[in-house]
Amino acid sequence: MNDYRKIIVTIVIVLLPGLLMNVFAQKSVELKYDLSQGDKYEYKLEIDQDIVFDAGGQTMALDQLMNFRMTSNIDEKNGDEYRISTTVDAIKMTQSIFGMQITYDSEDPNSMQNPMAAKIGEEMNNIIGSDYTMTMDERGHVTDVDASDVSNDELINNISSGSNFAIYKEGSVSVGETWDGDVTPLDNSDMKVAMKYTLLKVSSKEALLGLNGTITANSIDDQEMKMNGTMTGEMTVDVNTGWLIESVLNQEIELDIEQNGQKFPATISGTVTTTSEKK
Numbered sequence: 001m002n003d004y005r006k007i008i009v010t011i012v013i014v015l016l017p018g019l020l021m022n023v024f025a026q027k028s029v030e031l032k033y034d035l036s037q038g039d040k041y042e043y044k045l046e047i048d049q050d051i052v053f054d055a056g057g058q059t060m061a062l063d064q065l066m067n068f069r070m071t072s073n074i075d076e077k078n079g080d081e082y083r084i085s086t087t088v089d090a091i092k093m094t095q096s097i098f099g100m101q102i103t104y105d106s107e108d109p110n111s112m113q114n115p116m117a118a119k120i121g122e123e124m125n126n127i128i129g130s131d132y133t134m135t136m137d138e139r140g141h142v143t144d145v146d147a148s149d150v151s152n153d154e155l156i157n158n159i160s161s162g163s164n165f166a167i168y169k170e171g172s173v174s175v176g177e178t179w180d181g182d183v184t185p186l187d188n189s190d191m192k193v194a195m196k197y198t199l200l201k202v203s204s205k206e207a208l209l210g211l212n213g214t215i216t217a218n219s220i221d222d223q224e225m226k227m228n229g230t231m232t233g234e235m236t237v238d239v240n241t242g243w244l245i246e247s248v249l250n251q252e253i254e255l256d257i258e259q260n261g262q263k264f265p266a267t268i269s270g271t272v273t274t275t276s277e278k279k
Helices: 002-025 109-113 115-124 153-160
Strands: 028-030 040-055 058-078 081-097 100-105 131-137 142-146 172-174 178-183 192-202 206-220 223-238 244-259 262-278
Touching (some): 028 192, 100 115, 109 115, 192 223
Antiparallel strands (some): 178 192, 206 223
């Protein structure tokens, strides 16, 4: 009898890791947005890019670090749809090229003393305090976007594509399961983002999603260009609300910009890190 028990215990010990893996692999959850009217969230977005481009046969490199602080408000909940307004509160941009460093900081007026930073500020200052709104269903599908209050709506599209909101599958998903979710751009934007999501891990509070996507465009701000790229990374979301906690996306992009009959090929390697918390 004792020998029999030893054999049973040995079998259990040997099989336990496999059994546990099977249990976790089958764990499933229904992910969707469950928000309340009046909820407010603060975003911090960091875009760290290395840009290499060819201008007249000369190769140049630009290092660029951009930080955005934004606030999103759940203005209205109507059935399973939400109207969300987002305000750009602050922007900081640092560029390094030819051994020079240029820093624009919307919260530091002294940064505008640099003429090149002031030139950047002409574009960025128009965005600070501007609102853009979108209507989104509980699965993250955007049905309407209004960026009429923002002078540079293409920039708004760029900073919000794929890193701030997830698109969820109908029904429950299991760990290891993958689904598609195309990110809807602004009506006047040519940019397209196709994303694949994989549920990597889930607990009672958080879900970890793997992201693998492509990004394409033929024009930006009415400027002819060809852009192709990939985005890979992970996103942590709140299981109870569906809202973003943190995402880290790695970008690899190739583009050809055409200007006055000349083409300027460029490559962009970067990382987009976004965090969000309820205020």
